[in-house]
Amino acid sequence: MPxxxxxxxxxxxxxxxxLFAGGLGGCATPPPGGSAEAVQxxxxxxxxxxxxxxxxxxxxxxxxxxxxxxxxxxYRFAVPRPVRNGVHNALANLSSPVTLANDIMQPSPxxxxxTLMRFLINSTVGIVGFFDVAKGLxxxxxxxxxGITMALWGxxxxxxxxxxxxxxxxPRDFAGFGADIAMDPFTWVGSGTTVTALNVGRYAxxxxxxxxxxxxEVDQIKKTALDPYATFRxxxxxxxxxxxxxxxxxxxxxxxxxxxxxxxxAAPAGAANPPPTAPGQTPK
Amino acid sequence: MRRTQFLLSGLxxxxxxLLSAPRARAQDAAAFVRQTGDALVQVVNSTAPRPTKREELxxxxxxxxxxxxxxxxxxGRFWRAANPQQQQEYVHLFHEVLLNSITSKLGEYRxxxxxxxxxxxxxxxATVQTVILRPNNPPTNVQWVVADxxxxxxxxxxxxxxxxxxxxxxxxxxxxxxxxxNSVQALINALRRQLAQASG
Numbered sequence: 001m002p003x004x005x006x007x008x009x010x011x012x013x014x015x016x017x018x019l020f021a022g023g024l025g026g027c028a029t030p031p032p033g034g035s036a037e038a039v040q041x042x043x044x045x046x047x048x049x050x051x052x053x054x055x056x057x058x059x060x061x062x063x064x065x066x067x068x069x070x071x072x073x074x075y076r077f078a079v080p081r082p083v084r085n086g087v088h089n090a091l092a093n094l095s096s097p098v099t100l101a102n103d104i105m106q107p108s109p110x111x112x113x114x115t116l117m118r119f120l121i122n123s124t125v126g127i128v129g130f131f132d133v134a135k136g137l138x139x140x141x142x143x144x145x146x147g148i149t150m151a152l153w154g155x156x157x158x159x160x161x162x163x164x165x166x167x168x169x170x171p172r173d174f175a176g177f178g179a180d181i182a183m184d185p186f187t188w189v190g191s192g193t194t195v196t197a198l199n200v201g202r203y204a205x206x207x208x209x210x211x212x213x214x215x216x217e218v219d220q221i222k223k224t225a226l227d228p229y230a231t232f233r234x235x236x237x238x239x240x241x242x243x244x245x246x247x248x249x250x251x252x253x254x255x256x257x258x259x260x261x262x263x264x265x266a267a268p269a270g271a272a273n274p275p276p277t278a279p280g281q282t283p284k
Numbered sequence: 285m286r287r288t289q290f291l292l293s294g295l296x297x298x299x300x301x302l303l304s305a306p307r308a309r310a311q312d313a314a315a316f317v318r319q320t321g322d323a324l325v326q327v328v329n330s331t332a333p334r335p336t337k338r339e340e341l342x343x344x345x346x347x348x349x350x351x352x353x354x355x356x357x358x359x360g361r362f363w364r365a366a367n368p369q370q371q372q373e374y375v376h377l378f379h380e381v382l383l384n385s386i387t388s389k390l391g392e393y394r395x396x397x398x399x400x401x402x403x404x405x406x407x408x409x410a411t412v413q414t415v416i417l418r419p420n421n422p423p424t425n426v427q428w429v430v431a432d433x434x435x436x437x438x439x440x441x442x443x444x445x446x447x448x449x450x451x452x453x454x455x456x457x458x459x460x461x462x463x464x465x466n467s468v469q470a471l472i473n474a475l476r477r478q479l480a481q482a483s484g
Contacts, residue, residue, distance in 0.1 A: 037361050041458065081420060216392075217288050224385060226474050230459030231288075234452050239286045242446020 027051065046159050047233065053162035057229045060164055064211075072211035086130040088209050092141065093122050093129025094202065098184050099142075102149045108247060109254045114139045144247065146183070147176030151244045160233055165207075168236035290424050290444030291452065292385045293393060293416065295349065313410035313430040314403045316437050320348060321398050321414070328393045338387045345386070350431065350438040351379050358453040359468070362461055366468040374468065377475040384482050395419045408432055409440070 103112035158171035
């Protein structure tokens with residue numbers, strides 16, 4: 001996809017955000033009378049809503065300290081690691097329909113096959129996904145969502161957003177998050193208090209599981225970074241870009257095993273995922 | 285959020301390189317990384333007391349990693365705004381902070397194993413891909429950007445699961461500077477405070 005930074009959606013989003021947050025003075029402005037370098041830096045950072053984002057970062061830190069971190073620490077203390085891994089596998093298995101739909105839409109044919117086989121094998125032999133049997137059979141796990149799907153279609157990410165509870169994000173990925181919930185069959189199946197309770201329970205366990213997996217890393221950043229907000233912003237963007245690149249560069253053959261296989265593609269120089277450049281540039 | 289600890293763990297694996305580092309051509313870069321990793325695993329698993337381990341790490345860090353290059357990159361355009369004395373002090377502080385981060389992670393890497401994957405040549409060196417396996421953790425992909433600096437190989441950057449150490453540090457420091465009046469002295473003071481807290 002061409003790496004043309006699309007100014008119009010960015011500008012429109014920023015304007016909308018500014019109108020919304022205008023009363024709070026929530027928009028950052030380029031450095032007044034600043035050097036060309038400073039202005040370029042501002043554009044590269046692509047965080048016109050920075051004051052608002054920092055506010056929500058503080059809010060999030062509070063919620064995290066009060067709710068999520070203690071829950072995650074308790075979870076780590078009370079539940080042994082193999083069981084935690086099993087829970088993570090089972091949760092991933094439950095998301096298989098959404099993962100599969102995204103794989104198909106991207107389109108990533110080989111990964112779609114992986115997801116389907118993983119779902120079938122792990123749900124049965126792996127006992128509702130608790131044991132990841134499929135990995136050993138040649139179907140590696142992967143995570144994907146509608147945000148990545150849209151990125152592969154060429155939708156630019158838009159300015160950085162820091163959302164309460166969800167954390168670092170951007171308009172594209174936030175829309176993707178909503179779309180994934182809408183695509184999830186479990187959202188629509190059944191009605192009544194039991195079903196609602198199960199769904200809420202599933203999201204709650206997902207949140208605690210996700211928080212537990214990054215306990216050490218988040219602590220390290222908060223302790224050693226001079227500006228943790230900027231560090232999280234940078235890491236989020238780099239990681240997101242690397243997920244998108246990895247999906248795009250997955251060129252494993254899609255020819256069935258019993259068919260004559262095409263020759264393996266020669267790896268061109270620089271075929272590795274390109275090293276991350278300045279984060280904030282609208283990704284391809 | 286992903287595993288930023290691997291930024292430093294990956295860097296830690298770059299330490300412990302031996303004295304006569306060969307020119308980092310593509311085929312040598314892989315050997316360089318393998319030697320480095322093996323030697324580092326030895327340090328990690330050794331039973332020496334922590335201060336000794338830290339000294340060993342420091343010696344190797346200086347020999348194998350282009351710390352000044354990373355520090356310079358992290359400061360971005362503000363490097364030119366600093367006077368030579370500030371530049372020197374900043375690089376020294378950066379070196380200490382980096383060493384502290386790596387040393388604090390040593391315990392988590394007991395029993396670590398790694399495999400060297402593909403080497404991708406690039407201008408002035410090569411990028412070597414490795415997979416790092418810590419016991420009870422999923423495998424992590426770490427790329428080592430190895431550069432030829434005047435005849436000896438040096439590690440210029442570590443990219444763990446797609447996140448680059450240099451780029452992340454730069455984002456952190458540039459943002460801090462922007463919010464503290466573009467003053468390099470303020471950054472230096474903040475680094476000093478950070479070091480004092482760590483040792484206090």
